[in-house]
Amino acid sequence: MKNGESSVNINKLVNAANIHVNLGGVSMEMNPQKVLDMETVALDDTNSELIIIDQTLLPGETKYLRLTSQGEIWTAIYELQVRGAPAIGIAAAYGAYLGIKNSAAADYDAFYAEFKKVKDYLATSRPTAVNLFWALDRMEDCVKCNREKSIADIKTALRKEADDIKAEDIWVCKSIGEYGLTLIEPNIGILTHCNAGQLATAKYGTALAPIYLGHEKGYKFKVFADETRPLLQGARLTAYELKSAGVDVTLICDNMASMVMKNGWVQAVFVGCDRVAANGDAANKIGTSGVAILAKNYGIPFYVCAPTSTIDMNCATGQDIHIEERKSEEVTEKWYATRMAPTDVKVFNPAFDVTDAPFITAIITEYGIAKPPYNKSLTEIFAKKDAAKK
Numbered sequence: 437m438k439n440g441e442s443s444v445n446i447n448k449l450v451n452a453a454n455i456h457v458n459l460g461g462v463s464m465e466m467n468p469q470k471v472l473d474m475e476t477v478a479l480d481d482t483n484s485e486l487i488i489i490d491q492t493l494l495p496g497e498t499k500y501l502r503l504t505s506q507g508e509i510w511t512a513i514y515e516l517q518v519r520g521a522p523a524i525g526i527a528a529a530y531g532a533y534l535g536i537k538n539s540a541a542a543d544y545d546a547f548y549a550e551f552k553k554v555k556d557y558l559a560t561s562r563p564t565a566v567n568l569f570w571a572l573d574r575m576e577d578c579v580k581c582n583r584e585k586s587i588a589d590i591k592t593a594l595r596k597e598a599d600d601i602k603a604e605d606i607w608v609c610k611s612i613g614e615y616g617l618t619l620i621e622p623n624i625g626i627l628t629h630c631n632a633g634q635l636a637t638a639k640y641g642t643a644l645a646p647i648y649l650g651h652e653k654g655y656k657f658k659v660f661a662d663e664t665r666p667l668l669q670g671a672r673l674t675a676y677e678l679k680s681a682g683v684d685v686t687l688i689c690d691n692m693a694s695m696v697m698k699n700g701w702v703q704a705v706f707v708g709c710d711r712v713a714a715n716g717d718a719a720n721k722i723g724t725s726g727v728a729i730l731a732k733n734y735g736i737p738f739y740v741c742a743p744t745s746t747i748d749m750n751c752a753t754g755q756d757i758h759i760e761e762r763k764s765e766e767v768t769e770k771w772y773a774t775r776m777a778p779t780d781v782k783v784f785n786p787a788f789d790v791t792d793a794p795f796i797t798a799i800i801t802e803y804g805i806a807k808p809p810y811n812k813s814l815t816e817i818f819a820k821k822d823a824a825k826k
């Protein structure tokens with residue numbers, strides 16, 4: 437196999453047109469039908485490479501990266517080459533598998549110790565999205581549950597666990613979409629912030645799932661996508677996803693959200709999340725809490741779309757959520773040929789903020805819709821999940 441060539445069937449990953457696909461030097465012209473048809477994260481056919489779309493280059497270039505080392509996977513998560521709570525969890529699960537699949541450990545204890553090192557390293561990549569830790573814990577549980585098996589069989593079980601995490605995410609997102617549709621009329625105006633779409637998950641997204649499923653039913657939503665400074669996931673990813681799917685999307689600057697709401701163009705807000713506390717406080721991309729306060733002011737329902745894998749019942753309130761702070765260059769010079777701020781200016785660059793529960797109309801999960809008081813309703817959601825798993 438030549439350098440940069442991979443056994444990955446690129447056509448399986450990308451059903452795209454006019455997209456320059458560069459797979460480690462192997463470039464092809466593809467035809468993008470929809471971003472919805474792309475795979476955000478996939479293990480290649482040889483079980484040795486994690487294939488991701490480098491989301492820092494979208495929408496200008498679709499480049500698939502082949503990640504083999506723990507360092508590459510850690511960096512891909514930290515640099516947001518793969519991002520979005522569910523997608524981060526899936527990438528970490530496959531990363532844990534790839535990190536241990538070549539272990540030469542002679543016994544379980546040595547294997548487990550080696551696994552823990554891989555898990556603990558990947559867990560340092562980003563602090564806020566609970567899916568990273570939830571997925572890694574599931575992989576550790578898989579090792580523990582199979583301790584009586586051979587090392588080879590444990591490795592096989594880990595590969596299957598990562599596949600299951602990815603496959604479940606597809607069902608979870610579709611279920612969130614279906615519940616979300618029960619809350620809205622067709623053909624309404626919807627505002628969203630950041631990207632909680634296909635590119636943040638295995639498929640459909642969370643906040644965009646109701647939009648995609650409604651679009652499939654012929655609904656004519658008018659979506660307003662906040663650009664979402666400083667990393668512009670709304671402009672670069674959400675507007676790109678929805679436009680490629682044929683959804684009516686209008687890109688706005690973050691400071692325009694109040695005006696579109698005041699004009700009566702928005703009847704619902706849907707956002708994703710990275711960690712929801714037991715009382716319903718929800719951490720999501722920076723700027724989300726401001727959108728929620730605006731929505732409350734204009735009497736517009738504000739919905740958080742939350743897989744149960746993103747709800748942390750061990751976190752009592754939003755005060756307990758670790759908010760990631762990122763490098764200042766993302767604010768001062770990330771997207772412009774010339775720096776757009778004085779050198780050495782102080783910068784505060786929190787990646788997320790917490791929307792307090794009173795500003796959240798409902799939390800939409802794959803097991804139903806939680807309404808205030810959230811400590812009670814989220815507990816009921818998990819009871820429903822536990823019952824479904826039996």
Ligand SMILES: CSC[C@H]1O[C@H](OP(=O)(O)O)[C@H](O)[C@@H]1O
Nearest residue numbers: 519520521632636708709720721
């Ligand atoms: C479906 S989770 C999407 C969630 O994750 C994003 O953060 P990041 O792009 O930094 O990983 C953002 O908060 C989205 O709402």
